[in-house]
Each structure stands twice: as structure tokens, then as C-alpha cells.
Amino acid sequence: MKEARSSPAGKHQLLWQGDTVWAKDSGISTGFSALDQALPTRGWPSNALTEMIVPYWGIGELRLLLPAMRRLNQQHRQIVWVAPPYLPYAPALVKAGLSLYYVLVVDAQSGSISWAMERLLYAESCGMVLAWPVSLSALETRRLQLAAESGGSMGVVLHTADSKWRAACAALRLQIQTSSSGVAVNVMKARGLCRRCQIEVDL
Amino acid sequence: MHPATQLSPLPAAAPAPEAPRQTACWVALDFPLLALEAVSIQATDRAVVSESYRRGAVVYQVSDLARSMGISPGLDINAAMAVCIGLNIYPRDTRAEYQRLQKCKRWASRFTPMVCLEPPTTVLLEVAASLKLFGGLEALCEQLHHDLNRSGQRYFLAVTPTPAASAVLARAGREVRIMGKADLRTGLAELPLTSLGLTADTVHNIKAVGIDSLYELWRLPRHDTARRFGPEVIRRIDCLLGACPDPRRADSSPLDFRCRHDLQEGTGDMTLLLSVARSLLARLVKFLRRVDAVAKEIYIALYHDERSVTHIKVGTRLPTHSLHQWGRLLSEHMQGYRLQAPVVRIDLLSERLLPNDAVTLDLYCGDPARDWARSLDELEARLGKNCVWMPKLTADHRPEYAWHRSNHDHAGDLPSRAQRPLWLLSKPQPLRCRAGRIWRTGPLHLIAGPERIESGWWDDRECCRDYYTATSTQDGRLWIFQDLKQKHGWYLHGLFG
Numbered sequence: 001m002k003e004a005r006s007s008p009a010g011k012h013q014l015l016w017q018g019d020t021v022w023a024k025d026s027g028i029s030t031g032f033s034a035l036d037q038a039l040p041t042r043g044w045p046s047n048a049l050t051e052m053i054v055p056y057w058g059i060g061e062l063r064l065l066l067p068a069m070r071r072l073n074q075q076h077r078q079i080v081w082v083a084p085p086y087l088p089y090a091p092a093l094v095k096a097g098l099s100l101y102y103v104l105v106v107d108a109q110s111g112s113i114s115w116a117m118e119r120l121l122y123a124e125s126c127g128m129v130l131a132w133p134v135s136l137s138a139l140e141t142r143r144l145q146l147a148a149e150s151g152g153s154m155g156v157v158l159h160t161a162d163s164k165w166r167a168a169c170a171a172l173r174l175q176i177q178t179s180s181s182g183v184a185v186n187v188m189k190a191r192g193l194c195r196r197c198q199i200e201v202d203l
Numbered sequence: 204m205h206p207a208t209q210l211s212p213l214p215a216a217a218p219a220p221e222a223p224r225q226t227a228c229w230v231a232l233d234f235p236l237l238a239l240e241a242v243s244i245q246a247t248d249r250a251v252v253s254e255s256y257r258r259g260a261v262v263y264q265v266s267d268l269a270r271s272m273g274i275s276p277g278l279d280i281n282a283a284m285a286v287c288i289g290l291n292i293y294p295r296d297t298r299a300e301y302q303r304l305q306k307c308k309r310w311a312s313r314f315t316p317m318v319c320l321e322p323p324t325t326v327l328l329e330v331a332a333s334l335k336l337f338g339g340l341e342a343l344c345e346q347l348h349h350d351l352n353r354s355g356q357r358y359f360l361a362v363t364p365t366p367a368a369s370a371v372l373a374r375a376g377r378e379v380r381i382m383g384k385a386d387l388r389t390g391l392a393e394l395p396l397t398s399l400g401l402t403a404d405t406v407h408n409i410k411a412v413g414i415d416s417l418y419e420l421w422r423l424p425r426h427d428t429a430r431r432f433g434p435e436v437i438r439r440i441d442c443l444l445g446a447c448p449d450p451r452r453a454d455s456s457p458l459d460f461r462c463r464h465d466l467q468e469g470t471g472d473m474t475l476l477l478s479v480a481r482s483l484l485a486r487l488v489k490f491l492r493r494v495d496a497v498a499k500e501i502y503i504a505l506y507h508d509e510r511s512v513t514h515i516k517v518g519t520r521l522p523t524h525s526l527h528q529w530g531r532l533l534s535e536h537m538q539g540y541r542l543q544a545p546v547v548r549i550d551l552l553s554e555r556l557l558p559n560d561a562v563t564l565d566l567y568c569g570d571p572a573r574d575w576a577r578s579l580d581e582l583e584a585r586l587g588k589n590c591v592w593m594p595k596l597t598a599d600h601r602p603e604y605a606w607h608r609s610n611h612d613h614a615g616d617l618p619s620r621a622q623r624p625l626w627l628l629s630k631p632q633p634l635r636c637r638a639g640r641i642w643r644t645g646p647l648h649l650i651a652g653p654e655r656i657e658s659g660w661w662d663d664r665e666c667c668r669d670y671y672t673a674t675s676t677q678d679g680r681l682w683i684f685q686d687l688k689q690k691h692g693w694y695l696h697g698l699f700g
Contacts, residue, residue: 058679058698062625078575086626089697090594090606094619100595105608106582107590116582123578125571178676 028154031067035185038199039172040192044068048171048191049145049155057085059176060183061158063203068154069128070097077127077153080104080120083113085132102127114140121147121155128154141169226384228331228340230347231369232307233359235376237324238264240356241299250291253280263295297323308454310350312494314343319451325370327451340380363387365445371398384445391443392418399439405432417443458496458556462486469508469545476505476546477537483551484529491524496556498522501529503537503551507544515540517584520576522557528577535584600658601666602627602696621654622672624682624697631694634683641693644677653685670696 027043029036036042044050044065054061069079079102081088090100108116113133120129121144136144136157148155157170173189182203188196234240238252246267251274254263260280272287284290300323307326311318314337317329330343337343344360351358361372363381368391372379375398381390394417396406409432414420420428421440429437441447464479480503491498499522503515517532582591592608596617599605606627640646652671659665668684675681680699686692 056678058626058681058700060679060700062700066625084626086698087606087629088594089602089623089625089627090596091602091619091621092623092625092627093594094596094617095621095623096625100593103594104579105592105594106586107592108586112586116586119578119581123571123575125575126578178679 028068028071030064031070032064032199032201034199035201038187038197040190044154045171045191046154047149047152049141049148049157049169050172050174051170052156052158053161053173053175053188054158055161055177057160059178060203061176064176064183064185064201065128065130065156066096066098072127072154073098073102075127076102076125078102078104078123078125079127080106080129082106082117082120082129082131083108083110083133084130110134114144117155117157118143118147121153122151123153124151126151126153128156130156130158132158134159138169145169145171226331226364226382227329227366228334228382229363229366229369230328230330230344231321231359231361231363231366231373232311232326232328232347232351233361233370233373233376234303234307234324234356235359235374236264236266236357237300237303238295239266241296241303242293244291244293246357248291249287249289250293251283252295253292254295260292260294300324305456309458309494314347316495317451317453319366320454321370325373327366327370329366329451344380363390365443365449366451367439367442367449368444371400371443374398387444388421392416396420399436399443401436401439405436408432409436455558457554458494460487460490460498460553460556461550463548463550465548466546469547471542471545473537473540473542476549477534479549480533480537480551481530483549484533485526487551487553488524488526488529491556491559494556495559497524497559498529498553498556500555501533501551501553503533503549505542505546506548506550507542507546509544511544513540513542513546518588519580521573521580524559532580532584535581539585600656601664602656602670604659604664622651624680625700626698628696628698631684631696634693634695636691636693641673641683643675643681643695645675647673647675647678647681647683649673650680656684657687672699 026046027039027041028046029043030039039045052061072079079098081104084105088103088105093103094100106116106120110133113131114136117129117131117133120126144155144157161175170189171191172187175186175188177184177186179200182201185199185201186196187193187199236246239246239250242252244250244252244266248266249268249272250266251262251269252264253260262274262276262278262280262283264276265274269287269290274283274286274290278286280292284292304320304322304324304326308318308320311326311328315328315330315333319327321327330340334340334343337346340362344362347360351360359373359376359378361369361377361379363369363372363379364384365387368381368387371394372390375394377390377394379390381387396409396415396417399417409420414423417440420436425437438447442449462483464483466479470476484501487498487501500516500518503517505513505515507513515536517529517536519528519532521528523529579591588610589608592610594606595609596619597605597607598617602623634647635642637646649671650673653669654671655669657667667687669687670682670684673681673683681695682697682699683693683695686694
């Protein structure tokens with residue numbers, strides 16, 4: 001103990017550092033190297049809830065998630081879309097390299113979205129659950145986060161910037177904006193990340 | 204010395220001892236008054252069942268009382284009416300007879316899975332594998348007698364090692380038990396020739412040479428019998444004696460289950476109804492376990508006062524006989540129901556039960572595919588059948604028909620090459636034109652296109668459009684089209700997401 005205290009390297013080991021909470025390389029690669037580098041998990045957190053805030057639908061949120069979807073698809077894990085605002089268009093999904101065998105859409109009323117998402121996150125063969133809830137309480141977010149952790153699935157909730165969301169227990173919180181090259185991803189909160197950062201992603 | 208023995212240095216191998224095979228044990232149950240019982244006639248009634256032919260009706264089966272008055276099967280109906288005044292004549296109901304056999308089969312499935320129907324009147328059970336469980340043949344037969352006596356049907360029961368012999372003996376009314384194949388000849392010898400089930404012509408030919416019983420028939424040289432009366436005669440005899448294979452297949456006609464519960468007074472309380480439905484489910488599950496089947500769908504009918512009925516259909520991707528699983532699905536379903544009126548009676552029906560293809564379940568880790576199917580079942584139960592779907596491709600050029608919803612996960616994928624948006628609007632949204640430019644939130648710039656799609660003249664949903672990819676700072680990338688049949692028809696159809 002004494003030796004450890006005397007050497008600077010040992011002192012470094014004894015110090016608790018925030019970035020060690022989240023295991024490195026436990027994520028699913030986003031497919032964009034700049035984004036991978038910026039996120040503490042070196043990719044999307046694979047068993048946690050991610051929150052995405054967009055100014056309007058269609059800014060590029062799906063293209064941002066597509067490489068991860070493809071990867072999960074190759075592992076024969078399901079991609080579930082809960083209450084999407086528009087129709088996920090099958091020809092485009094096939095063109096993007098997804099197998100429709102692993103794509104499922106669930107039409108849920110606003111009251112059941114959170115329940116359906118939680119149920120799906122617990123399922124073992126489910127890889128990613130995307131949901132577009134109108135609102136989500138702090139309790140519901142917490143439940144979803146727990147479901148994602150125990151089910152080992154990736155949960156993504158998407159909402160527009162104008163919706164009234166206050167509580168956010170999600171492990172990763174991103175805001176997406178338009179930029180000259182593609183989109184700018186604003187990492188507002190991530191477990192193991194000390195400060196906010198903004199990454200330009202060329203879609 | 205024989206040359207072959209000289210060539211072989213090794214002594215000839217002794218024939219391998221034949222593995223002891225369990226001899227089959229076929230129980231035949233014959234119901235001699237099945238036609239009468241099917242139309243609910245007692246043996247003490249003065250009644251017959253008639254069968255119609257082209258030339259007229261003849262007596263098919265007679266009650267004991269009618270028999271004592273001199274009526275026998277095969278008699279013309281007119282003659283029968285002349286012999287016995289006040290005779291009740293019922294037409295034969297073959298359907299009801301078959302249903303009774305089916306019912307008997309369902310009851311018999313509790314003793315063995317190998318139950319074969321031998322219409323018109325016989326049911327065969329192969330019980331060799333069940334003897335140990337039921338404590339031997341004696342105990343098993345006692346159980347059969349007990350149940351059959353309670354049902355009130357008249358029956359004959361015969362046990363032999365071959366199905367044909369059991370059936371023939373039971374039909375002839377001989378309640379015998381023959382355990383070894385060697386004793387079959389003795390047991391069958393006294394039977395009349397007609398019990399072989401040969402055609403009338405053949406029977407006539409054989410009788411013409413003065414032969415009346417099986418004993419006399421198999422005393423004839425085998426070769427000559429075949430030549431004179433046809434090979435079928437020899438085959439039938441061999442089947443009876445177990446000398447030639449006589450494979451039988453277990454009856455696999457689908458089973459149904461139906462039960463009901465009448466409530467003392469009408470109630471609209473869902474919790475109470477659910478508990479009643481659960482007790483019906485328990486009966487279903489008990490039945491399923493007994494016949495070793497699984498259910499894929501159940502229907503619950505809630506009867507209201509004024510003859511109106513609420514139907515609830517619960518289906519599953521994993522056919523099961525688990526009470527827990529059905530209970531969960533049912534409660535998810537019933538929770539969402541709003542009842543119009545109080546319920547006075549609940550029916551439960553499950554049709555086309557499937558055989559249980561015994562899936563071994565792992566105690567410690569579940570099967571992900573089964574787990575997934577169970578999750579989908581629960582989602583469907585709560586949200587509705589059509590709310591869980593998979594997008595699939597359809598071979599059509601029109602964008603709105605190039606996909607469809609599917610509830611099955613086995614449809615194959617078609618290739619898709621064209622550049623398409625990830626989001627499609629369910630209905631194209633009209634776009635404004637302002638100062639000569641197409642406008643959504645802001646002005647749109649066309650960056651790709653046109654792609655002309657002209658198709659569908661055959662089904663009244665013709666489309667004639669030029670598709671473009673457009674972009675703007677406020678809207679991202681959009682997929683828009685110009686309807687060529689209208690003058691300024693610009694529409695938004697998709698978002699590139």
C-alpha cells in the first residue's frame with residue numbers, strides 16, 4: 001500500500017475515475033469512426049437505453065442507426081420498431097442490407113408503447129428496440145433502462161426537440177442537428193463521459 | 204466332402220440369437236349395436252335400423268326384442284314390417300356412428316397412443332407398451348370393462364397378438380384372450396368363413412366346395428387355395444395368424460374440445476369471468492394432457508342475456524398444453540374487453556388440437572426462439588392481432604404496393620435495387636408551389652431524378668409519376684413526385700430518414 005502511494009502510477013490506479021465505470025469496447029460499433037471514438041463504449045451502448053432528440057423526423061436518425069442494425073441483423077437478432085411515425089419502407093430496408101426476417105413493427109397506442117418496449121427489451125433474441133413515444137415519465141425511462149440491461153438489448157427512444165420531456169435516465173443522450181456535411185451529433189450525456197462534445201457525421 | 208466346406212477355413216457361424224421382441228398385444232373392442240345406439244335406441248325397444256339400397260331398404264341392425272320376434276339383419280323392410288306389427292324403423296346414421304367411434308377413441312387414448320378405428324364398429328388398441336403402467340393385462344382389461352360398462356354400450360372385447368385376429372374375434376362376439384401366436388389357430392378355428400371379410404363371390408365359391416369354417420379352409424393345400432379362390436384368401440389368413448405384416452396406423456383425425464360453464468346470475472365483473480375462464484382452461488389442459496395433444500387456438504364465447512355473444516379468440520405461435528401460458532394470454536386478452544351486457548354462460552372451444560411433438564425443455568436456459576414467440580404472443584394478446592407485423596416485399600413497381608404487412612415470418616426476401624427512402628408516408632402529402640418553386644417548410648432543391656414510375660393500368664390504381672430526390676435545409680432529404688396526370692401535382696412520398 002505504501003509503495004502504491006509513493007509511485008505516481010500506483011496513485012493513478014487507486015484513484016477512482018469516472019470513465020472506468022463503463023466497460024470499454026462493450027458497445028456495438030456505430031459504423032462511423034469519429035462517433036465511435038467519442039463515445040465511452042466505443043459504439044452504441046449495447047445493453048442500455050439511448051435517447052435521441054431530433055429537430056424533425058427524417059433528419060438522418062435512421063441512417064445513423066443503420067450500420068448497427070445491420071450488425072445485429074447478421075447476429076440474427078430482431079430489430080423492432082414500436083409506434084414509428086411513418087412506415088418503415090421494406091424495399092429501402094432490404095437495399096440497406098437488412099434481412100426482413102428480423103424486422104418487426106409493433107403498432108401501439110401511446111399508453112402501451114412503454115409496456116411493449118419493456119416486454120421486447122427483456123426478450124433474448126431481440127437486438128434493438130426503437131420506439132417513438134409521445135412522452136415518457138422518469139419511472140418509465142428507468143424501467144426501460146433496467147429492461148435493456150437485463151435483456152441485453154439496445155433500446156432507442158426518439159423524440160423531437162419540441163416534445164415535453166423532462167426526465168432522462170437514459171445511459172446515452174444525443175441531440176442531432178443538421179450540418180453542412182451530414183448531421184452533427186451532440187453527445188449531451190453518456191456514462192463515463194466527462195463533458196459534452198459534438199461530432200460531425202457524414203452520412 | 205462338400206466342396207464348400209473344404210474352401211471355408213472357419214466353422215460356419217452360429218445364427219445370432221434373435222433379440223427378444225415384445226409381442227404385440229392388440230385389444231379389439233367391437234360394438235355390435237353401434238348403429239342402434241347411434242340413433243339412441245335401447246336394446247329393449249321394438250325397433251330396427253334400416254339401410255337403403257337402390258332396390259329398397261333392408262334391415263341393418265335389430266334390437267334384442269325385434270330379434271326375438273324373428274327379425275334378422277338383411278331382411279327386407281316390408282317383410283320385417285309384416286312379421287312385426289308396430290315396428291319402429293330408423294334410417295342408419297353413419298355419421299353419428301363414426302362420431303361414437305371417435306369418442307371411444309378419445310377415451311381409449313388414455314390407455315395407449317396407438318388407437319386405430321376399424322369402421323363400421325370396431326376400435327383397436329395396441330397396449331403392449333402400456334401393460335407395465337396399468338399393472339398387467341388383467342388390470343388393464345378390468346379398467347376397460349369398468350369404463351365401458353359405465354357408458355352402457357354393448358361391446359365385445361378380444362385380445363390377441365395380431366390386429367386382424369382381435370378384430371375378427373370381437374366381431375364374432377368371442378371374448379377371448381390369446382397371448383401367443385402359436386395359439387391363434389386354435390382360437391380362430393371355429394369361426395365362420397364370413398368373418399374373413401372376403402367378397403360375396405369368393406365366399407360363395409368357397410362354400411360351394413363344402414367349406415364353412417376357417418379350420419376347414421386352412422386344412423386345404425395353401426398353393427391350391429390361392430389358385431382356386433385367389434391370393435387374397437391366403438393373405439387374409441396370413442394376416443390373422445401374424446405370418447405376414449399387417450401395419451396399422453394410429454388414427455390421427457383432429458380432436459376438438461368443448462366445455463361450458465353456466466353462471467348462477469349474470470355478471471359483468473371481468474375478474475370473476477376470468478377466474479371462471481381459468482377453470483375451463485384447467486379442464487382443457489387436463490384433457491390435452493390425457494390425449495397428449497397441444498392447442499394452438501382457443502375460443503371463448505361469453506353469452507349475454509339477449510342471445511348476443513362476445514367472442515374472444517386467443518392464439519399462440521407455440522402450441523402448448525401449459526395452463527400457465529394459456530392463462531397469461533387469456534388474461535391479457537380479456538383485460539382489454541369492455542362488456543356490453545352481463546354474462547350468463549361461458550363456453551370454451553378448441554378445435555383441431557395438434558399432437559404433442561414432445562419438445563424437451565431445458566430447465567436452466569430457455570430457447571431464444573420459443574422465448575421470442577412467447578413475447579410476440581403476449582404483444583398480440585394485449586395490442587391486437589394486426590398490431591404486430593413484419594414488412595415484406597411485393598413485386599410491384601408502384602411504391603405504395605411494393606410492400607405488404609405479413610404476420611408470418613417465413614416469407615422470403617426479394618432483391619431490391621432501386622434507391623428508396625427509409626420512411627414512407629402512408630398517404631402522399633400535397634406540396635405547395637410558391638414562386639415557381641416547390642415548397643415544404645422551405646424551398647426544395649431537386650438533387651436526383653426523375654425516375655418515372657408508370658404502372659397499374661390493370662387494377663384502377665394506375666400511377667403515372669416522376670419521382671425526385673429533393674433536399675432543403677429545414678426538411679432534410681425528401682422523396683417527392685410529380686403526378687403527371689395533374690398539372691401542378693407535387694407530392695411528398697417519403698423521407699430518407
